[in-house]
Amino acid sequence: MDREDLLLNIAEWRSRIGEASAKWGGCEICAVSKTVDPETINLAWDGGIRVLGENRVQELLGKLDALNPGYDIHLIGQLQTNKVKYIVDKVAMIQSVDREALAREISRRAEQAGVKMPVLVQVNIAREAQKAGVDEEELVPLLKLCGELPGLKVRGLMAIMPIADDPEDVRPYFRRMRDWFERLRDMNLNNIEMQTLSMGMSDDAIVAAQEGATMVRLGRALFGARHY
Numbered sequence: 517m518d519r520e521d522l523l524l525n526i527a528e529w530r531s532r533i534g535e536a537s538a539k540w541g542g543c544e545i546c547a548v549s550k551t552v553d554p555e556t557i558n559l560a561w562d563g564g565i566r567v568l569g570e571n572r573v574q575e576l577l578g579k580l581d582a583l584n585p586g587y588d589i590h591l592i593g594q595l596q597t598n599k600v601k602y603i604v605d606k607v608a609m610i611q612s613v614d615r616e617a618l619a620r621e622i623s624r625r626a627e628q629a630g631v632k633m634p635v636l637v638q639v640n641i642a643r644e645a646q647k648a649g650v651d652e653e654e655l656v657p658l659l660k661l662c663g664e665l666p667g668l669k670v671r672g673l674m675a676i677m678p679i680a681d682d683p684e685d686v687r688p689y690f691r692r693m694r695d696w697f698e699r700l701r702d703m704n705l706n707n708i709e710m711q712t713l714s715m716g717m718s719d720d721a722i723v724a725a726q727e728g729a730t731m732v733r734l735g736r737a738l739f740g741a742r743h744y
């Protein structure tokens with residue numbers, strides 16, 4: 517993708533997301549840069565992108581040295597505990613915490629590296645069999661545990677919606693996530709700050725922004741179709 521097209525995409529989506537989220541006070545764009553080459557990713561900086569989303573540890577490590585060091589990189593994909601040590605001093609946030617063992621390993625490695633890792637807890641809001649994320653009834657217990665781990669800073673929630681032909685079909689799930697976000701904020705759990713609600717991707721980001729996402733994760737909308 518050339519620079520002009522990329523900057524146009526970013527400007528267009530920033531405006532659409534801004535409009536959709538206006539009543540909530542705005543919504544940040546995380547540019548999902550998996551499979552995109554570092555040269556292209558660096559062009560997005562000029563469009564005002566400051567947060568990148570990457571899925572795979574291996575791919576991220578391979579690209580890292582070539583990326584503009586000003587970017588905040590968020591790990592958004594399923595994370596194996598044995599990979600945590602490679603990224604704990606390199607990413608600004610891990611959005612995909614979905615189990616106790618992972619939370620404990622992130623905390624342990626963060627402490628060793630002398631950092632506190634900002635994390636989001638991923639919720640399987642539609643209870644899909646194959647999808648990562650905690651079920652709703654496990655959410656408060658996992659958050660409370662995370663709040664006790666010295667190497668973590670819990671900053672909010674993340675969700676991936678079911679694939680739908682019509683994004684209106686998933687609007688109720690976005691609403692449910694926003695309800696959780698606000699309820700948990702009001703609960704004031706120890707060491708838990710509800711600042712970020714990361715939900716919505718290229719196909720459903722407008723609906724997500726309308727329903728109170730504070731961050732949408734856009735891959736194809738910005739960079740075009742992925743060629744694996």
Ligand SMILES: *Cc1c(COP(=O)(O)O)cnc(C)c1O
Pocket residue numbers: 548550571592593676717718719733734735736737
């Ligand atoms: C790939 C991916 C995205 C972006 O998907 P698009 O449909 O390309 O916008 C967002 N979130 C996660 C967790 C992803 O894996």
